[in-house]
Amino acid sequence: MQRALKILGPTALALIVLDVIMGLWVTPPDEVQGDLVRLVYLHPALAWVALYVAFGLAALSSILYLWKRTRSMTFDRLAAASVEVGVVFTVLTLITGSIWGRPTWGVWWTWDARLTSTALLAVLFIGYLALRRVPADPEVRAKRCAVAALFAAVDVPIVHFSVVWWQTLHQGATVLNANLSPKIHGSMAWTLLLSFIAFTTLFAWMVLMRFKLEELTTEGEDAELAAAIDARQAEGVSS
Amino acid sequence: MWRDAWLVASRDLRIEARSRVALWQVLPFALLTLLLFAFALGPKPGLLAESAPGLFWLSVLFATVLAAQRSLAIEGTTATKDAARLLGLDPSGVFLGRLGALLLEIVALEAVLLAGVTLFFHVRVTSWAVLIPSLLLAAVGLCAANVLYGSLAGEARVRATLLPLLVLPAVAPVLIAGSKAFSSSVVAGDGGSGARWLGVLGVFAVVYSALGIVLYGPLEES
Numbered sequence: 001m002q003r004a005l006k007i008l009g010p011t012a013l014a015l016i017v018l019d020v021i022m023g024l025w026v027t028p029p030d031e032v033q034g035d036l037v038r039l040v041y042l043h044p045a046l047a048w049v050a051l052y053v054a055f056g057l058a059a060l061s062s063i064l065y066l067w068k069r070t071r072s073m074t075f076d077r078l079a080a081a082s083v084e085v086g087v088v089f090t091v092l093t094l095i096t097g098s099i100w101g102r103p104t105w106g107v108w109w110t111w112d113a114r115l116t117s118t119a120l121l122a123v124l125f126i127g128y129l130a131l132r133r134v135p136a137d138p139e140v141r142a143k144r145c146a147v148a149a150l151f152a153a154v155d156v157p158i159v160h161f162s163v164v165w166w167q168t169l170h171q172g173a174t175v176l177n178a179n180l181s182p183k184i185h186g187s188m189a190w191t192l193l194l195s196f197i198a199f200t201t202l203f204a205w206m207v208l209m210r211f212k213l214e215e216l217t218t219e220g221e222d223a224e225l226a227a228a229i230d231a232r233q234a235e236g237v238s239s
Numbered sequence: 240m241w242r243d244a245w246l247v248a249s250r251d252l253r254i255e256a257r258s259r260v261a262l263w264q265v266l267p268f269a270l271l272t273l274l275l276f277a278f279a280l281g282p283k284p285g286l287l288a289e290s291a292p293g294l295f296w297l298s299v300l301f302a303t304v305l306a307a308q309r310s311l312a313i314e315g316t317t318a319t320k321d322a323a324r325l326l327g328l329d330p331s332g333v334f335l336g337r338l339g340a341l342l343l344e345i346v347a348l349e350a351v352l353l354a355g356v357t358l359f360f361h362v363r364v365t366s367w368a369v370l371i372p373s374l375l376l377a378a379v380g381l382c383a384a385n386v387l388y389g390s391l392a393g394e395a396r397v398r399a400t401l402l403p404l405l406v407l408p409a410v411a412p413v414l415i416a417g418s419k420a421f422s423s424s425v426v427a428g429d430g431g432s433g434a435r436w437l438g439v440l441g442v443f444a445v446v447y448s449a450l451g452i453v454l455y456g457p458l459e460e461s
Contacts (some may be wrong), residue, residue, distance in 0.1 A: 120408050127405040134397050144391050147454060151409060 001208060008205035015198035018116055022191040038104055039118050042186075043096040045195035048116075049203045051156055054086025055125070057207075059153040062146035076142035081210035083125050085203055090122040105169055114160040114170035118231055121159055123154035138218075240332040245305050247328070249337025251313060252343065261344045269302035269348055273355045284361045288344060291360040292421035297416050298352055300381065303345055304403050307385035310341050310396060330456030338451065341382040349374045366424040369433035373420035376440035383444050383447035384410050390458045416440045 023041035030037035059080035064070040097115065098108045106239065109115065128148050163172045184192055254459035255261055276294045280286055313319065353365060353374075356362045364370055387408040392398040416439035 120411055123404075123408045127401075127408065130401055130404055131391065131393075134393050135402065137394055140393075144393065144458065147458065148391055148405065 012202040012205050017196045019198045027187045027191050038099045041195045045199040047093040050089035050234045052084045058097040058149050062149040069173045077214045081207045087125050095104045112169045113166040117159045117162050119156045240329045243328045243332025244335035245331050248339040251340035258394045265306045269298045272298045287360040291356045291362045295356045303381045311389040324377040331452045334451045334455035337386050338382050345378045363426040370424035375418040376444050379411050383451050388449045401448035
């Protein structure tokens, strides 16, 4: 894991720097939106990571934890790390969307189905994180959190299909549309793809870091407990 | 399962009949929220009547969380849980029993709140055929979600703050569909098709009840 962290961190940084250079200086402005289109090299990638990668991984890990044959605390920690990073990416998605919305729609926020369901998703997973902080036996907490993650993940397909099911201000999918025919081409398409790879790599690095931190916390707690037991036993011997 | 459900429901209702927490605390709180909404919006009859569907359901939502906290507090003590296990009660039956008792309280609360919005917000019902099923289906969904999330929220010392955070975003579809169905059933409403929203409420009620029956046991065992 240490090796993966050493590779992923600098790789993510390099890819994001390249994405910024491509997005700001190499790609042309849009005919209609002008320079505002450059947010497309940031916002969709953040949304991709939050909705599909982070919460998808959290849901998968939760299923694997709940299934008795694959039950392991590793999946619980992986789900926790994914949700934590996913919430950060969801909030960034909402912020960048809002920055785009102000000049385009004239408002920072509108009660659009895509925006509302995304905000709801963020709150649902914040509830998951709150549930994780409730003091409980680790296995009890893992089971409760796995169920809560699956309940919350039900909102992910609602967010995805919101632009199809309801009439929304938010545009439909540019790449992952029903016909699977991307509506973006040339250097813009390549930069968009680069942004997806860059932020997915960043997500992987952040999740691994958070996972490692969780493991170290558990090890620290176990060591503290063992030291406390030893101290108590030593007291008993000396008395 | 049904026998256990009846036992648990009658126990919860008996405790409620003796303590009268729902009557003297939850119901006044719900009516108070209606009054406070009216204070916040100002004394404009048109605006109040137009806002009544959403405000009615917000009051029901908040009151349901309070009532569920009370219901969970009864069941939440270790001794009660142990007693239920020793008696060999079916967990699905316990879930249904608690759902049934809470449902009865919430339906009664909805009836009083409906009288409240009629009186304070000058709402006149035009379609009982849509309104009554929507009130019942929404109550089932809300109660099932509250009992289920209550078992997730764990111990009483954190449940008071955690349960609203977990359950309120999850029951957002009930708030939207309930408000739309209500709105289509009253004079000042938008006149939309309420039957469509009954479907949403029905699906929510069935899904959460089914999830509760399946998951309540494993969650309580943990």
